[in-house]
Amino acid sequence: MDNRITILGVDDRPENLLALEGVLSDLPYQFIPKHSGEDALRYLLKEDISDLAVILMDVQMPGLNGFETVKLIKQREHCREIPIIFLTAISTSMEHVLQGYSVGSIDYISKPIHPELLKLKVDAFVKLHQYRQRLIQQGELLQRRAAQLEDINRKLKSAEALIKSQYDHLEIKVQERTKELREANESLRLSQERFEKMFTASPCLMIIRRLSDMACLDVNESFKQYTGYGDEMIGTDSGILQAAPCLNEGESYDLHQSFYNVKVKYVTKQGEIRYCLVSNEVIEINNELCSLQVGLDITDKERYESEMARLGKLNLIGEMAAGIAHEIRNPMTTIRGFLQLSKETGRNLQQEYIDIMLTELDRANGIISEFLSLGKNKTTNRSHHHLGHIVQSLIPLIQAEGVMSGKIVREDCSDTGTLLLDEKEIRQLILNLSMNGLDAMTEGGELSIRTYSIEEYTILEIADQGSGISKEHMAKLGTPFFTTKDKGTGLGLAVCYSIAARHQARIEVKSSDKGTTFLVRFPVKVGGHDNV
Known part of the structure; x- marks a missing residue:
């Protein structure tokens, strides 16, 4: 028996499976009996079915019938090409036969089965299966040979490309390196040009120091105009903008670190005290670490704010003075009127007039007392x-x-x-x-x-x-x-x-x-x- 070819028989009646096995016993194939559509589906899902040549499927079975089982088989990619022969004793009408073909059967045999007919059909499908397997094997062999040829061709192309690459390598490298150097030089030139323009034309005070010895390397025009110091600073470690921050007298900031908008006061060459917001960045010049200090002079802004605060205080004092004058003038006018009346008539003031004047004096005194209570330095008894x-x-x-x-x-x-x-x-x-x-x-x-x-x-x-x-x-x-x-x-x-x-x-x-x-x-x- 040829164990490489298998025949799957599906019938719910054991005697029918035995009959099929007996009919096919003299053929060199392995017969696999299954008693239901469910058993057949499990077999197709779990076992190696590459040598399965044909399926003999009974139509009338409990549970999944033959039509339903074949429909499910044809939905699975790995087994949809297996030929299926329906075996039935129910009906061989055209409608019934067409239903079998529509779900995917290849042939239709009515019961009782003619043994020789079944053998011939099974043997024919086996030969078709063997022919198909040979075609598949030849196709796989052709694919392997094609892959080998493709690999050889790829290696030849790679070798050709490698030779060409080696041939052109030095020329390409020289061209690339030349281009890189040209671009780097141009970029450096533009960067230096932009920095020089910014450094020279900036309205901010700018000074560059070498961090190793704090020597001044350069100052810009704004620095010279504001401080009065110029080229005499170059090469010295004198620090105009290194004064302590205004809010932390006695402390100094570290030029080895970046900082921003630190308020400092500095003294010009003429001895004038001015104020500045200083920022610092650590930069590299000619492979040396340097400090770039940028200062924004805020002396005029400080003076303006101080003057505005002083004017605000004067305005408040004026408003308060006007208020006091207005509030005290009323009782003073009343008192003066009664005194003038007494002088003109030559009579002594009546008691009621004296009471009114005293009331007005008390009111004026109360206004002054309330005003004095506004004083911040008033002592409290807490x-x-x-x-x-x-x-x-x-x-x-x-x-x-x-x-x-x-x-x-x-x-x-x-x-x-x-x-x-x-x-x-x-x-x-x-x-x-x-x-x-x-x-x-x-x-x-x-x-x-x-x-x-x-x-x-x-x-x-x-x-x-x-x-x-x-x-x-x-x-x-x-x-x-x-x-x-x-x-x-x-x-x-x-x-x-x-x-x-x-x-x-x-x-x-x-x-x-x-x-x-x-x-x-x-x-x-x-x-x-x-x-x-």
Whole structure:
């Protein structure tokens, strides 16, 4: 028996498989019996089927029938070319036969099977299989020979290319090297030309130093114009821009490292002190490490900013002087009028006139006292106090003021521990902010006063339900004598900001058309919080 050729028989009835095996037993082929379509599919998937010549498939089987099994076989690439002969005893009508051919069968044999006919057909398909295998083998042999020829041809081409490459190698190398040198020289020339133009024409002060000995190699025209020093610096280690940074007197920066925009002051040859922003880069010149310092002279900018600050202070002083004069002129005019009346009539002033003059004098004195309270150097008498307790002690007074104008005052003070406070000043701050809030609201409005802690701050929050503060007025809050009230002096908020500053506190304002909130943040550490 030729074990290289196999015949696969598929039938659910064992006696039919035995009959097929008996019919084919005198042929030199191996018969493989399978009892279902599923068994046949598993065999085709798992076994080597290169020597499988033909499949004898029963049509009527439980589970997968012959048609369904063949349809699945034809869907698999490795076994779709195997010829299949249907064996059936059901029907040999044209419709039934066409269905078999449509799913992929090659032939159709009706039961009962004629042994000689089956042998002839199987033997024919085996010979076709053997012929096909020989064709495949010859094709593979031709492919191998073609590959060998292609490999030989490739080697010949490689050898030819190698010879040509070796022949042209020196010439190509010389050309490439010449081109590289030409391009490198041109690039270096352009780079040097650009650097020289930039170095010469730059409006910034520029100086190049050799890092090994700090000797000056070159300075540009701007350096000469600003400092007054020129070619006499070349070769020396004198450093004009090596002064210590302005903000860190006694320290110097390292020219071996890059840095940017360090503010320094330098002295010109004429002894003038000027200011400059210096940046440093480490560069390489002729295989030596050098320092390139670039300085932007900001002396004029510094002087301009200083002059603008001075003018701003003068403007503020003028506004404050005008405010004081305006506020004090009114009571002084009243007093002068009564005194002039007494002089012209020759009569003694009546008691009521004296009371009016005293009231006006007290008002002028109060304005001066409030103005003096703005002083930063005012001494404070601080001790440990609970901010909430101070608020609670003032609530009856604030509520009484609110009741008189038809407004509501609500208080919510949590235990925030103690702070180092000047009680009188804090009472004045709370009253000023509270009265401002009441004045900002119409009848029925609500004023909320709270104290609480957030992280490292104790917060005093005073919020009203007024119409809010415009952006234009927000920028002027705290400016002495600035007020939107008809009878205000404009010192109340200024005093509050001064009190907050003396307690290292910060006032924040949030405002909208629904109301304004003042937040006074007292730092716990600075304020001396002892958490009791």
